[in-house]
Amino acid sequence: MGRPAWKEARATIQKLLSADEPTLRDNASLREKALRPMSEVQMLLPVVIGDYTDFYASMYHSKNAGTIFRGPADAIPRNWFHLPIGYHGRASSVVISGTDIIRPKGQGRPIGNSPPYFGPTQKMDFELEMAAIVGPGNELGKPVDVNRAADHIFGLVLMNDWSARDIQAWEYVPLGPFLGKSFGTTVSPWIVTLDALEPFTCDALKQDPHPLPYLAENKHMNYDIHLEVCIKPAGEQQPSVVTKSNLNHLYWTITQQLAHHTVNGCNLRPGDLLGTGTISGPDPESLGCLLELTLNGQKPLTLTNGSERKFLEDGDEVIMTACCKGEGYNVGFGTCTGKILPAIP
Amino acid sequence: MGRPAWKEARATIQKLLSADEPTLRDNASLREKALRPMSEVQMLLPVVIGDYTDFYASMYHSKNAGTIFRGPADAIPRNWFHLPIGYHGRASSVVISGTDIIRPKGQGRPIGNSPPYFGPTQKMDFELEMAAIVGPGNELGKPVDVNRAADHIFGLVLMNDWSARDIQAWEYVPLGPFLGKSFGTTVSPWIVTLDALEPFTCDALKQDPHPLPYLAENKHMNYDIHLEVCIKPAGEQQPSVVTKSNLNHLYWTITQQLAHHTVNGCNLRPGDLLGTGTISGPDPESLGCLLELTLNGQKPLTLTNGSERKFLEDGDEVIMTACCKGEGYNVGFGTCTGKILPAIP
Numbered sequence: 001m002g003r004p005a006w007k008e009a010r011a012t013i014q015k016l017l018s019a020d021e022p023t024l025r026d027n028a029s030l031r032e033k034a035l036r037p038m039s040e041v042q043m044l045l046p047v048v049i050g051d052y053t054d055f056y057a058s059m060y061h062s063k064n065a066g067t068i069f070r071g072p073a074d075a076i077p078r079n080w081f082h083l084p085i086g087y088h089g090r091a092s093s094v095v096i097s098g099t100d101i102i103r104p105k106g107q108g109r110p111i112g113n114s115p116p117y118f119g120p121t122q123k124m125d126f127e128l129e130m131a132a133i134v135g136p137g138n139e140l141g142k143p144v145d146v147n148r149a150a151d152h153i154f155g156l157v158l159m160n161d162w163s164a165r166d167i168q169a170w171e172y173v174p175l176g177p178f179l180g181k182s183f184g185t186t187v188s189p190w191i192v193t194l195d196a197l198e199p200f201t202c203d204a205l206k207q208d209p210h211p212l213p214y215l216a217e218n219k220h221m222n223y224d225i226h227l228e229v230c231i232k233p234a235g236e237q238q239p240s241v242v243t244k245s246n247l248n249h250l251y252w253t254i255t256q257q258l259a260h261h262t263v264n265g266c267n268l269r270p271g272d273l274l275g276t277g278t279i280s281g282p283d284p285e286s287l288g289c290l291l292e293l294t295l296n297g298q299k300p301l302t303l304t305n306g307s308e309r310k311f312l313e314d315g316d317e318v319i320m321t322a323c324c325k326g327e328g329y330n331v332g333f334g335t336c337t338g339k340i341l342p343a344i345p
Numbered sequence: 346m347g348r349p350a351w352k353e354a355r356a357t358i359q360k361l362l363s364a365d366e367p368t369l370r371d372n373a374s375l376r377e378k379a380l381r382p383m384s385e386v387q388m389l390l391p392v393v394i395g396d397y398t399d400f401y402a403s404m405y406h407s408k409n410a411g412t413i414f415r416g417p418a419d420a421i422p423r424n425w426f427h428l429p430i431g432y433h434g435r436a437s438s439v440v441i442s443g444t445d446i447i448r449p450k451g452q453g454r455p456i457g458n459s460p461p462y463f464g465p466t467q468k469m470d471f472e473l474e475m476a477a478i479v480g481p482g483n484e485l486g487k488p489v490d491v492n493r494a495a496d497h498i499f500g501l502v503l504m505n506d507w508s509a510r511d512i513q514a515w516e517y518v519p520l521g522p523f524l525g526k527s528f529g530t531t532v533s534p535w536i537v538t539l540d541a542l543e544p545f546t547c548d549a550l551k552q553d554p555h556p557l558p559y560l561a562e563n564k565h566m567n568y569d570i571h572l573e574v575c576i577k578p579a580g581e582q583q584p585s586v587v588t589k590s591n592l593n594h595l596y597w598t599i600t601q602q603l604a605h606h607t608v609n610g611c612n613l614r615p616g617d618l619l620g621t622g623t624i625s626g627p628d629p630e631s632l633g634c635l636l637e638l639t640l641n642g643q644k645p646l647t648l649t650n651g652s653e654r655k656f657l658e659d660g661d662e663v664i665m666t667a668c669c670k671g672e673g674y675n676v677g678f679g680t681c682t683g684k685i686l687p688a689i690p
């Protein structure tokens with residue numbers, strides 16, 4: 001049905017919920033049927049995800065992570081400025097906010113010539129991301145024009161791409177991340193439509209070199225969405241804010257990502273999830289994962305309870321929030337949370 | 346239901362089809378209802394594929410492809426001998442044998458400092474693979490023991506992992522293959538169960554170094570499955586055989602692949618597709634893709650009609666077959682075919 005139907009549904013719901021409209025306001029029993037307290041309901045994944053793709057679209061993240069994995073000379077590969085680099089992720093292990101995450105086991109990169117480490121990951125990390133949910137898909141063999149790409153995006157969610165850095169570092173050459181990622185990816189419970197985000201559009205970052213025609217947008221726009229990550233250690237009441245970032249730090253926009261994804265004819269299906277990649281900004285307080293925030297564990301963070309973190313510990317809860325600040329109102333994404341459980345013996 | 350139910354269903358069908366059994370033999374109208382000529386039916390994908398994973402388990406292929414992409418010094422990365430390297434593939438574009446494949450467009454690796462090429466791929470390739478279809482899955486967080494892994498595999502299909510080498514070469518650092526693969530992957534129409542393959546088990550290749558305990562199998566077995574790839578140019582009647590290989594050339598077995606896939610707790614679901622990676626053998630006639638057969642286009646192949654091939658041309662049909670040779674009988678996989686159509690203008 002596409003965007004016109006979404007707009008109509010949104011307008012209808014907004015009208016029903018407004019103070020001027022009597023339908024729900026003056027009918028207590030209908031109101032009781034239609035509205036449930038959030039504390040009483042269990043949120044589930046909002047869509048069936050056919051395929052999940054994760055991009056790598058923040059230049060700051062790519063530079064920082066690349067320096068740690070490959071050194072400063074090869075930090076950002078040359079292709080990065082010509083195309084939105086991405087990889088296929090694991091759809092089966094995408095879970096809804098609030099789902100516990102079991103610390104994965106695996107092989108970690110050996111030191112020198114010793115055999116690889118095997119056991120629970122020693123470098124458990126989060127990645128602050130947002131993700132586009134595909135609305136109408138495209139047929140196999142029929143690319144989507146970059147200037148039409150927004151019509152294929154139903155809306156956005158917050159996403160935590162949990163990452164085991166020791167597993168990832170050992171396995172990712174030459175075919176990319178696999179078990180260092182596939183043990184779990186958490187998304188926030190409702191999808192905020194692009195229509196709801198329209199008041200928060202902003203210019204996207206300038207791109208140099210100029211993108212190829214299939215990636216050149218008439219309107220190269222992004223959204224001003226404030227992002228925050230907290231860590232709440234087991235037994236603590238007070239979460240510690242560890243990063244504050246913004247979707248507008250992305251170099252490649254979500255519409256460029258979608259157009260690139262389909263330029264070879266690859267078909268998207270409704271419900272597909274397109275992660276932005278870790279959203280790091282230029283400042284030390286705006287880095288989107290512990291790998292960057294602690295320089296791969298070399299520079300621990302201090303939480304408000306005084307404890308230190310190189311990477312996540314068992315019992316830590318990671319809480320991500322996203323918010324657009326309008327005049328007199330906010331648009332929120334709910335929280336994207338998950339707690340680390342100890343590895344299975 | 347798992348393996349006992351599959352065994353029972355297989356035995357029942359075999360009995361119904363045997364010459365000694367009157368149920369179908371002596372009932373013409375029932376036979377007409379139950380059996381249809383293959384020429385009259387259209388085969389569809391045998392399962393709904395939730396996630397598709399592709400491994401990289403032939404040492405010969407990994408060495409040859411690695412030498413071409415990265416040079417002889419870095420051909421096989423050190424991790425390769427410790428774990429079955431794999432990556433997440435694209436499930437939406439897995440198609441059934443006989444589906445045409447449109448030549449994809451994309452960015453190709455630039456020469457020197459020139460800007461990247463954009464247009465139809467100039468290095469269209471096939472990859473000869475087989476793939477396991479997952480039967481019962483596993484819960485998120487619960488790894489599958491390598492000695493139980495066979496109980497999670499319903500059976501095998503033939504697979505052609507179509508690959509655009511120029512796109513792949515430009516995009517794959519650092520997150521792996523993406524658009525160079527996701528335009529299409531073809532599978533054969535029926536699944537041959539592991540029970541049907543049991544008479545064709547053989548010793549798997551010796552592994553050095555010895556695999557970590559979670560990958561060490563009590564019975565380190567493979568299957569003797571003869572594989573063949575033909576190219577049939579447009580307008581020709583006669584296909585040219587371009588490679589003859591065998592599943593038994595794999596270094597990592599399909600059960601090791603499945604155990605590795607789940608060691609971090611990643612959940613598999615029924616219908617998931619686990620590709621073996623390109624099955625190349627040690628001989629020049631047993632290489633599983635044109636990248637290897639033509640040394641990345643440097644050494645063209647000559648087909649039986651006298652024409653040369655560096656990579657696939659529009660109108661070429663690629664025909665893969667797989668066969669187990671028993672005493673007085675064969676177990677066949679049908680064909681896995683696809684024809685290259687010109688890129689969309």
Ligand SMILES: [Ca+2]
Nearest residue numbers: 127161277278
């Ligand atoms: Ca990520």
Ligand SMILES: [Ca+2]
Nearest residue numbers: 472506622623
């Ligand atoms: Ca492959």
Ligand SMILES: [Mg+2]
Nearest residue numbers: 161162184185
């Ligand atoms: Mg993840």
Ligand SMILES: [Mg+2]
Nearest residue numbers: 506507529530
């Ligand atoms: Mg493919």
Ligand code: NI
Nearest residue numbers: 569570571670
């Ligand atoms: Ni044989």
